[in-house]
Amino acid sequence: MVKLCVGCSSPEELAQWIDYRLEQLKAAGEKPEQYHITRMVPKRIDELLYGGSLYWVMKGNILCRQKFLDIRPFTDDEGIHRCKLVLEPKIIPTIWQPRRAFQGWRYLDGSEAPEDDNTSEKARLPAALKQELADLGLL
Template identity: 80%
Template sequence: MVKLCVGCSSIEDLAAWVDFRLAELRLAGEKPEQYHITRMVPKKIDELLDGGSLYWVMKGNIQCRQKFLDIRPFTDEEGIHRCKLVLDDKIIPTEWQPRRAFQGWRYLKIDEAPKDDLNGSKNRLPPALRQELADLGLL
């Protein structure tokens, strides 16, 4: 699954947000789990939970992913159906892949998913330089 990471412009921003949210949950005495709430419930839950990941788009590029741990549909206090996407708090950098802006989330075919950037070589560049190189089509 692929989704825009609104409010984060880099993997570092996302990691800081995850750390902040987990600390907030611990202070509130709640289970510290990383999750994202969405309005729509995925139809392919079994496929997503069988090794699937949420690929995050930041600044026009897929930059990283987080593995799905659980998908929990629920109804909020206003009676609106929503879905909690529970994610591994480990953020896995990927090769950058350009993506146009879109609303909500989209399924991502396995053969279209960017590969993990296991050695992290591209991610050693400062975020502004990485973005400039990506804008030029060099990453």
């Protein structure tokens, strides 16, 4: 599954937000799990839960992914049906892949998914520098 990551412009920023959110949940006495709430419930839940990931689009590129742990449909306090996508908090960097803007989320065929970026963290270019190079057409 692929989704725009609104509010974060890099995998590092997303990781910081996740850490912050998990600490908030712990402090509130709630179960510290990382999740994203969406309105639509995926129909292909089995595929997503058995080896699937949520690929995050940031600044027009897929940059990272998180593995699915669970998918929980629920009804909120206002009676609106929603879905909690429970994700492994670990961010897995991927090879950059351009992606046009879209609303909501989309299924991503396994053959279309970018490979993981196995470059060591020390050798990996910072996201801001990669973005600048991509904007200049050099990546």
